[in-house]
Amino acid sequence: MIPSVLINGDALTVLRHMEPGTVDFIITDPPYGIDYQSNRAKDPDTKKPKIANDKSPFIWWLYDAFRVLVDGGGVLCFSRWDVQQIFIDAMKIAGFTVKSVVVWDKTVHGMGDLKGSFAPRYETCIFAVKGSYTFPNSRPDDIMQSQRTNGLKLLHPNEKPLDLMRRLIEVTTRPNDLILDPFTGSGTTCVAALLTGRRYIGIELLQQHYETAQKRLYEAAYTVGGA
Numbered sequence: 001m002i003p004s005v006l007i008n009g010d011a012l013t014v015l016r017h018m019e020p021g022t023v024d025f026i027i028t029d030p031p032y033g034i035d036y037q038s039n040r041a042k043d044p045d046t047k048k049p050k051i052a053n054d055k056s057p058f059i060w061w062l063y064d065a066f067r068v069l070v071d072g073g074g075v076l077c078f079s080r081w082d083v084q085q086i087f088i089d090a091m092k093i094a095g096f097t098v099k100s101v102v103v104w105d106k107t108v109h110g111m112g113d114l115k116g117s118f119a120p121r122y123e124t125c126i127f128a129v130k131g132s133y134t135f136p137n138s139r140p141d142d143i144m145q146s147q148r149t150n151g152l153k154l155l156h157p158n159e160k161p162l163d164l165m166r167r168l169i170e171v172t173t174r175p176n177d178l179i180l181d182p183f184t185g186s187g188t189t190c191v192a193a194l195l196t197g198r199r200y201i202g203i204e205l206l207q208q209h210y211e212t213a214q215k216r217l218y219e220a221a222y223t224v225g226g227a
């Protein structure tokens with residue numbers, strides 16, 4: 001049985017070397033392709049780095065993601081309304097059947113264009129499958145509410161809330177399943193997997209984020225171990 005692992009590397013290279021049909025489910029938050037830069041810290045020295053590979057929607061991992069997924073497995077891929085169709089089209093070309101789009105309602109809105117656009121309060125997560133997938137329990141709703149992490153507490157500029165990731169894992173996978181997150185950032189998916197009794201493979205390109213994920217996983221393992 002493949003044990004949980006966090007890898008500091010390029011997801012494209014790591015996925016290419018993985019055996020086919022080895023992971024049960026993929027939950028990930030790839031670079032959307034919006035050239036995101038957090039404005040939280042005004043001082044350029046403390047400003048968080050730009051997201052790597054974020055110049056255009058990062059879709060190049062999808063072929064190998066389909067290959068390494070078990071038949072009957074699924075993928076949840078975070079996205080935003082303006083790039084969502086690019087991901088959906090790429091997922092279909094890679095072989096996935098796109099089933100639905102889950103709305104993450106952040107309950108409070110973010111910034112955006114303060115005078116000329118609706119106040120942005122949601123992101124989307126595309127749900128697609130390989131072959132015939134069935135939910136482990138009852139069918140979940142396609143809207144999930146979860147308050148975004150307080151900006152001052154963010155460990156990563158695009159960090160997803162831990163409780164949202166836990167819920168997504170619990171409604172789509174079974175205990176001990178192997179979950180892959182090729183763009184793990186600060187490791188939220190991996191921490192949620194650990195806390196819900198699933199195994200994980202997390203991949204992160206940047207050393208800084210990899211180290212954050214490593215630290216979070218160490219602390220989460222301590223909690224689970226009850227030490």
Ligand SMILES: C[S@@+](CC[C@H](N)C(=O)[O-])C[C@H]1O[C@@H](n2cnc3c(N)ncnc32)[C@H](O)[C@@H]1O
Pocket residue numbers: 009010011012029030031032051052053156158159160182183184185186187188189203204205206209
């Ligand atoms: C949107 S963020 C993920 C944030 C994560 N959901 C969290 O809660 O912290 C995407 C991450 O993908 C990483 N990344 C970009 N290109 C990558 C690649 N080729 N391989 C692995 N990671 C990559 C970025 O460094 C970034 O941390």
